Amino acid sequence: MTDSGTSETDPAMRPRRDAIDAQAREWMSCLYSGEITERERAGFQAWLAESADHRAAFRMLDDLWTSLDRVPDIENGWFESSAVASNFTTPFQGGLRSGWRTVLRTAAKAGIAAGLVASIAAIATLTTLNLMGRVDERQFATTLGEVRTLGLTDGSQLVMRADTAIVAGMSAEERSVTIERGGAYFDVTKDEDRPFVVSAGAVDIRVHGTAFDVLKGPSSVTVSVTHGRVAVSEVAEDSGAQSVELTGGQQVTVAADGTFGAITEFDPKRVLSWRDGRLSYFNARLEDIIADVNRYRTLKIGIEDAALEDLRITTMFRVEHTDQMLAGIEATEPVTIVRSPTSITIRRRED
Amino acid sequence: MNLRLLKPAAAEPPTARTRHSGLVERLYRDHWKVLCGRLRKVFGSGPPEPEDLAQTAFEKLLEYTDAARLDDPASFLFRIAINAGRDRRRHIVRAKALIEAQLAPEGLEPVDQITPSNVYETRERIAVTERALASLTPKQREVLIRSRLKGETFEQIRDARGWSKADISRTLQAALGVLQSAMREYAGHD
Numbered sequence: 255m256t257d258s259g260t261s262e263t264d265p266a267m268r269p270r271r272d273a274i275d276a277q278a279r280e281w282m283s284c285l286y287s288g289e290i291t292e293r294e295r296a297g298f299q300a301w302l303a304e305s306a307d308h309r310a311a312f313r314m315l316d317d318l319w320t321s322l323d324r325v326p327d328i329e330n331g332w333f334e335s336s337a338v339a340s341n342f343t344t345p346f347q348g349g350l351r352s353g354w355r356t357v358l359r360t361a362a363k364a365g366i367a368a369g370l371v372a373s374i375a376a377i378a379t380l381t382t383l384n385l386m387g388r389v390d391e392r393q394f395a396t397t398l399g400e401v402r403t404l405g406l407t408d409g410s411q412l413v414m415r416a417d418t419a420i421v422a423g424m425s426a427e428e429r430s431v432t433i434e435r436g437g438a439y440f441d442v443t444k445d446e447d448r449p450f451v452v453s454a455g456a457v458d459i460r461v462h463g464t465a466f467d468v469l470k471g472p473s474s475v476t477v478s479v480t481h482g483r484v485a486v487s488e489v490a491e492d493s494g495a496q497s498v499e500l501t502g503g504q505q506v507t508v509a510a511d512g513t514f515g516a517i518t519e520f521d522p523k524r525v526l527s528w529r530d531g532r533l534s535y536f537n538a539r540l541e542d543i544i545a546d547v548n549r550y551r552t553l554k555i556g557i558e559d560a561a562l563e564d565l566r567i568t569t570m571f572r573v574e575h576t577d578q579m580l581a582g583i584e585a586t587e588p589v590t591i592v593r594s595p596t597s598i599t600i601r602r603r604e605d
Numbered sequence: 606m607n608l609r610l611l612k613p614a615a616a617e618p619p620t621a622r623t624r625h626s627g628l629v630e631r632l633y634r635d636h637w638k639v640l641c642g643r644l645r646k647v648f649g650s651g652p653p654e655p656e657d658l659a660q661t662a663f664e665k666l667l668e669y670t671d672a673a674r675l676d677d678p679a680s681f682l683f684r685i686a687i688n689a690g691r692d693r694r695r696h697i698v699r700a701k702a703l704i705e706a707q708l709a710p711e712g713l714e715p716v717d718q719i720t721p722s723n724v725y726e727t728r729e730r731i732a733v734t735e736r737a738l739a740s741l742t743p744k745q746r747e748v749l750i751r752s753r754l755k756g757e758t759f760e761q762i763r764d765a766r767g768w769s770k771a772d773i774s775r776t777l778q779a780a781l782g783v784l785q786s787a788m789r790e791y792a793g794h795d
Contacts, residue, residue: 275785279778285703287774288696288758295703302707309708316704318734318784322753323684325735329646329754401743531742574740 271311277301278311282319330400395419396436399550399573401529409443410450413529415469416573417549436549437469439526442482453489456512460485466500467525471542474515478505478525488512527570533579534570540583543567544600547576555580558601562589629666636679637663644686647754653690662686691756730791737787745780748773 281298284290290298302309322328394414396402402414406422408429414420418436423429429445431438433454442450444463452459454468455475464482468475477486479500486506487497496514498506505520524534528546535543541563548554550573557563565587571579580598584591592599637659644655662685666678691697738746751757751765759770768776 275789276778276782279781279785282781283774283777285700286697286752286777287770288694288760289770290696290700298703299707312704313708314788315781315785316708318781318788319753321731321734322738322749323687324680324731325738326680326731328738329643329750399739531744572742574742 271307274305274307274311275315277308278315281312282315330397392423393419393421398552401531408445408448411441413439415528415546415549433468433470435470437467439465439467439529441465455508456489456510457508458487458489460487469546472545473541474507474509476505476507478520478522479503480522480526486514488514524570528573531573532570533573536568537566538568539563540565540567540600543569547579550574551576553596553598555598555600558592558599562600562602565589629663632666632678632682633663636682639679640682640686643683644690647687647750648690653693655686658686658690661689687754691754694756694758696758697756730788733787733791734784737784741780741783744768745776745783748776749780752777 281301284294285298302312394402394404396414396416396418399416401416404412404414404422406412406429407424410429412431415437418438419434420438421432421434423431427448429448429450431440431452433452440450440452442461442463442465446462450461452468454470457475457477459466459468459477461482461484464479464484466477466479466482466484468477477484477500479502481502484500485497486500486508488495488508496512498514498517500506500517503519503522504517505525506517507515509515521536524536527534533543533546541557544555544557567583567587569579569582580591583589583600588603589600590603592601640659640662641655644658648655648658659682662682665685666682741749747766748762751762757765759773762768762773763770
C-alpha cells in the first residue's frame with residue numbers, strides 16, 4: 255500500500271476507505287484492550303507509516319474516541335451495580351463543606367491556591383446545606399430504551415427494564431421494592447431475617463433469596479422465577495387473599511383485578527432476553543408486546559381496536575428494530591399499520 | 606488548529622486571583638454534587654473514588670485563570686475527572702503515549718488534551734456523536750463506556766460481564782463503526 259493521499263470524497267474510493275476505517279477500529283480496540291504486545295505496537299506504527307490515509311482515518315477515530323466524554327449524559331444508560339449501591343447509601347459522601355476544604359488544602363500544598371485559604375470561612379458559611387441525612391427510600395427510573403443495573407446495599411441486584419420507575423426501601427426488618435411502572439429482574443441475596451418484598455399492581459412478591467423477573471404490564475403483572483422459591487400474593491385486606499408459590503422455571507400472570515392465571519413453565523432465555531436488547535414473545539398478547547415496545551420509542555404505538563389487544567403473537571426482535579417487528583405483524587396478522595407524523599396506530603384490516 | 610493554552614493562576618495579580626477563587630467557589634457549589642454523581646455512575650464507589658477525582662478536577666480548575674470563559678464548566682470538570690481516572694490505568698497511559706508519539710510529528714494536537722479550544726469545539730459534532738450513541742445496542746454502549754470512560758481492559762470487562770474478550774473486541778469495534786459512519790455522513794463524505 256502506498257502513501258496515496260486518496261480523495262475522501264471520491265465515491266470510487268469508498269470501499270477502500272471503509273476498509274481503512276475498519277483497520278483503524280481494529281487498532282483502536284487493540285491499543286485499549288490492555289493486552290497489546292510489542293509486536294502489535296510495532297505493527298500499529300508500521301500501519302500508520304504506510305499511508306497518509308491510514309493516519310487520517312486513525313486521527314478521525316481518535317478524535318471521536320477523545321470527544322466521547324463531551325457527550326452530555328454519556329454516563330447514563332449504563333450503571334454498574336456498585337455505582338448505585340454507593341448512591342443508595344451515601345449519596346453525597348463527605349458533604350460540600352469538607353470537600354471544598356480538601357480541595358483548597360490540597361491546592362495550597364501544591365502552591366496553587368496561595369492567598370485563597372483565608373476565604374475558607376466565608377465559603378463554609380455559604381455551603382451549609384445539610385446533605386448528610388440518612389436515606390432509607392429512594393426512587394429510581396430508567397428512560398426510554400435504557401436498561402439499568404442497580405446494586406442494593408444487601409448485595410441484591412436488580413436490572414431495570416426501559417421506561418421503568420421503582421421505589422426501593424431498606425430497613426432492619428424488610429427490603430422492599432415497589433414497581434410503579436415497567437419491570438425488573440431481581441437477584442436477591444439470601445436473608446432469612448429480612449424478607450425482600452416486591453409490590454407490583456395487585457400483587458406482592460415475597461422472597462428471602464432467589465432470582466425472578468417481574469413485569470407490570472398494562473392490565474396484568476407477570477412473575478417469572480429463574481431459581482429459588484417465590485410467594486406471589488394478592489394485595490388484599492381480608493384473609494382470603496389468593497397466594498401461590500412458584501419455583502424455578504415457573505411463571506404466573508395476575509390480572510389487575512387480582513385474578514390469578516395458571517402456573518406455567520417458561521423459557522428463561524426468552525423471557526430475560528430484554529436484558530441483552532432483544533424482546534422475545536411466545537403466544538403473547540399484542541397489548542403487552544406493544545407496551546414493552548413503547549418503552550423504547552418516543553413515537554408511541556397505539557392499538558385502535560380493543561379486540562386486537564388480545565391478539566396472540568409469537569415474535570422476537572432487537573429493541574432497535576421495532577419498526578421491522580410492526581411490518582412483520584402487518585404481514586402475518588389481520589391488521590394494518592397507520593402512520594402519521596405524531597402517531598403509529600395498529601388498526602384492524604378491512605378486507 | 607488554533608490552540609490557546611490556559612494560563613497558570615500563579616501568574617496573575619492578587620485581585621485577579623481573588624476573583625478567580627470566587628468563581629471556582631461558585632462553580633464548586635454549583636457542580637460538585639452533580640459531578641460526583643456523574644463520576645459515580647462511571648466508576649462506582651471506586652477505586653478511583655468519585656470524590657477523589659472530582660477534587661482533582663477542581664484543583665485543576667484552580668490552576669487556570671480562564672475558568673470564567675468556559676461556556677460549559679460542568680463538561681470541562683467531568684472531562685478532567687474522567688481523564689484523571691483513566692490515567693490511573695497503566696494500559697491507558699501507554700496507549701495514549703503511543704498514539705500521541707505517532708500523531709504528534711504531524712503537528713497534531715496531543716491525545717486527550719483538554720483545552721478551551723476543545724471545550725468550545727463545534728457542538729454539531731458532539732450532537733452527531735450523541736445521536737449515533739443513541740442508536741447503539743445496550744451492550745455496545747456498555748462496552749464503549751467501560752473501555753473509553755472507565756478505562757477497563759478487556760479482561761476486566763470479561764470478568765465483570767462474562768463476555769469473551771473476542772466478543773468484547775468485536776462489540777467495541779462495531780460501536781466505533783456506528784460512530785465513524787455517523788461522522789463520515791455528517792462530514793459529507795457519504
